[in-house]
Amino acid sequence: MKFDDTKEGGKKNGVSEAIITSTKAPEDVSEEGRKKIEKQMKDTSGYATEEEEEEDEEGKIDLGPLCSLKQQLEKDKEDESLRRWKEQLLGSVDLDSVGESLEPDVKILSLAILSPDRPDLILSIPEVGNPKGLWFTLKEGSRYSLKFSFKVNNNIVSGLKYTNTVWKTGMKVDRRKEMLGVFSPQGEPYTHEMPEETTPSGIFARGSYSARTKFVDDDNKCYLEMNYTFDIRKEWPSI
Numbered sequence: 001m002k003f004d005d006t007k008e009g010g011k012k013n014g015v016s017e018a019i020i021t022s023t024k025a026p027e028d029v030s031e032e033g034r035k036k037i038e039k040q041m042k043d044t045s046g047y048a049t050e051e052e053e054e055e056d057e058e059g060k061i062d063l064g065p066l067c068s069l070k071q072q073l074e075k076d077k078e079d080e081s082l083r084r085w086k087e088q089l090l091g092s093v094d095l096d097s098v099g100e101s102l103e104p105d106v107k108i109l110s111l112a113i114l115s116p117d118r119p120d121l122i123l124s125i126p127e128v129g130n131p132k133g134l135w136f137t138l139k140e141g142s143r144y145s146l147k148f149s150f151k152v153n154n155n156i157v158s159g160l161k162y163t164n165t166v167w168k169t170g171m172k173v174d175r176r177k178e179m180l181g182v183f184s185p186q187g188e189p190y191t192h193e194m195p196e197e198t199t200p201s202g203i204f205a206r207g208s209y210s211a212r213t214k215f216v217d218d219d220n221k222c223y224l225e226m227n228y229t230f231d232i233r234k235e236w237p238s239i
Contacts, residue, residue, distance in 0.1 A: 158182050
C-alpha cells in the first residue's frame, strides 16, 4: 500500500514510453488518422490512465453466447490442439457434477494478511454485507502481502480480476488492479497471493482508511464488492 499512482494499470517504463514516442503518426497523416494510430499504440503499451480503467470496468465486454462445459468440449473437437488445451484447463472436473450450467460462480472465501515474523491473520469474508467496524490493523512501514482463497463452480471463469481502492479522509490515496486469470471449477479452493507491499509511514500515514474491494470477470460480472475500514498504526496490535 505505497499509495503510488504508477502501480495502476502497469508501471509506465522507458520501453513503453519509447514505443509510444517512436510510433507517432507522420506529419502528413490527417488529424483523425493521427489520433487513431496514437490510440492504438497506447492501447498496446500496457499503460492506461485511471479514467480509461474506470471506463473499462463500466463498459460490458461482449464475449458472445455462454456455453456449458460439456458444450465447450464439444466445440472444435476436431482440433486436436484445442481439445488438449481445454482438457488441460479443465483438469479433473467432474462434468456430471457441473451439469449444463452456463454461468460461472465464484465465491471469495477468505483474506489472509501475511507479514514476516508474524502469524498469518486470516479474515473470513462475510456471507452477506460488509465487515462490521474496524476489519484489520497494519503497522506503518511494514512489509506484507494479501492472499485470497476462492472457490469456482459451474463453469470456467475468464479474466477474473481484483481491484482495490483506498480513501483517507475522503481522498483517494491508492488504487490497485490485478488480473488473476482463468479458472475452471474444482473441488478444492484456489489461492492467489498478491505482490508484497510496504505500508506508508509517518504521522500523516497513520489513522483510519476506508476501502472497496471488487472481484469481476471479463464479462464484468461482479462476484464480490466489499467495503471495509482498516487502520495504520505505529505498532502492530497485540495478538
